[in-house]
Amino acid sequence: MTITMRCDKRSPIQELEEYKPGKLIKGAIKLSSNENPLGPSPEVVKAIANSLENEDLKLSVYPWEGNEDELRAEIARYVGFGVKTIVIGAGIDGVLDTLVKIFLGNGNEAIIPVPTFSLYESLVIIAGGTPRYIPRRRNEHFEISVAELLAACNDRTRMIFLSSPNNPTGNCIAEKEVREIAEAMPEAMVAIDEAYVEFADSSLVNLVREYENVVVLRTFSKAFGLAGLRVGYAIIPEWLAGMYKKVAIPFSVNSVAIQAAIAALKDKKHLRRSIKLVKSGRTFLEENLQKICKVYPSEANFVLADLSPRKSSTVCDALEKKGITVRDCASFRGAGDSFIRISVGTQEENEKLLEALKHVLSAKRF
Numbered sequence: 001m002t003i004t005m006r007c008d009k010r011s012p013i014q015e016l017e018e019y020k021p022g023k024l025i026k027g028a029i030k031l032s033s034n035e036n037p038l039g040p041s042p043e044v045v046k047a048i049a050n051s052l053e054n055e056d057l058k059l060s061v062y063p064w065e066g067n068e069d070e071l072r073a074e075i076a077r078y079v080g081f082g083v084k085t086i087v088i089g090a091g092i093d094g095v096l097d098t099l100v101k102i103f104l105g106n107g108n109e110a111i112i113p114v115p116t117f118s119l120y121e122s123l124v125i126i127a128g129g130t131p132r133y134i135p136r137r138r139n140e141h142f143e144i145s146v147a148e149l150l151a152a153c154n155d156r157t158r159m160i161f162l163s164s165p166n167n168p169t170g171n172c173i174a175e176k177e178v179r180e181i182a183e184a185m186p187e188a189m190v191a192i193d194e195a196y197v198e199f200a201d202s203s204l205v206n207l208v209r210e211y212e213n214v215v216v217l218r219t220f221s222k223a224f225g226l227a228g229l230r231v232g233y234a235i236i237p238e239w240l241a242g243m244y245k246k247v248a249i250p251f252s253v254n255s256v257a258i259q260a261a262i263a264a265l266k267d268k269k270h271l272r273r274s275i276k277l278v279k280s281g282r283t284f285l286e287e288n289l290q291k292i293c294k295v296y297p298s299e300a301n302f303v304l305a306d307l308s309p310r311k312s313s314t315v316c317d318a319l320e321k322k323g324i325t326v327r328d329c330a331s332f333r334g335a336g337d338s339f340i341r342i343s344v345g346t347q348e349e350n351e352k353l354l355e356a357l358k359h360v361l362s363a364k365r366f
């Protein structure tokens with residue numbers, strides 16, 4: 001059979017790179033996707049199991065708005081905002097998808113400082129927008145030059161993506177700089193991705209109270225250990241909430257995920273334990289890695305290491321042979337081919353990684 005329906009050859013979608021998730025190899029230590037080494041709270045698992053058993057949670061029924069509202073109310077309490085400013089989605093990915101649909105279309109542009117989370121550029125291209133890439137300052141700590149960013153803006157700029165802490169570089173953007181950007185570009189939505197904020201020293205969330213063009217995105221995938229359930233949210237100015245509801249796919253957060261996220265927010269002890277483990281593991285990795293390669297200070301649950309003149313792909317392959325997967329950053333636009341990103345694991349996993357990396361880097365063939 002001849003296939004006659006094809007995607008338009010001139011469509012920018014032809015240029016898209018497939019999203020490359022962190023590698024999962026059965027039996028290997030996985031330090032490639034910035035997940036929670038402790039897993040979810042045991043209270044979450046209990047809450048789901050009990051609700052399924054006593055049929056509070058009915059899998060045959062569409063998610064109930066009342067449960068969604070309860071989750072939004074719990075999130076509102078957690079972040080200290082009113083419930084009207086909270087929207088949810090299937091992970092930050094799902095929330096971003098909705099926001100990009102709202103703000104970007106043909107002829108509009110988005111600013112993306114790189115290297116950063118690759119989904120931003122894919123969503124912009126899929127929506128028919130044009131990404132404008134700003135290189136982060138490589139010689140320092142991958143900071144953003146606000147002057148360069150603003151110079152790349154024009155009257156078609158509708159979104160500016162700021163990941164803080166940034167994936168894969170681990171650094172945050174200063175509040176003063178976000179203010180400067182938001183004030184200079186009132187026609188553009190500044191989307192601050194705080195996927196890793198629980199591991200950072202501060203948050204930019206309060207800017208949503210002051211600026212009508214700032215949104216902050218958060219997730220249950222990292223500090224709460226629920227990556228497999230896909231729940232994220234955003235704190236947005238009230239004027240945008242109605243539009244968000246209209247554009248978002250209905251029922252995109254499933255009933256089990258809603259129940260799990262509510263239970264996760266109630267177990268603050270598990271949250272604190274997770275953050276403590278990550279912070280001490282991060283210090284351990286930073287202190288020890290700097291003895292064998294260049295490592296960047298991080299406010300997230302991962303660290304970035306520069307292995308130049310070695311190639312990141314060669315080092316990742318060698319680590320894989322030793323049963324450990326880390327993230328090869330060569331797939332991040334603008335990162336070059338010598339960086340790896342290592343998620344903070346349990347102390348035992350961190351020690352194994354360190355030993356393996358020492359061994360790999362000291363091998364003669366490098």
Ligand SMILES: Cc1ncc(COP(=O)(O)O)c(C=O)c1O
Pocket residue numbers: 033034090091092093094117163166167193195218219220221227230231232
């Ligand atoms: C900066 C950043 N934003 C968003 C995500 C995805 O978050 P979620 O699992 O909530 O879709 C990731 C995942 O690694 C990330 O690094």
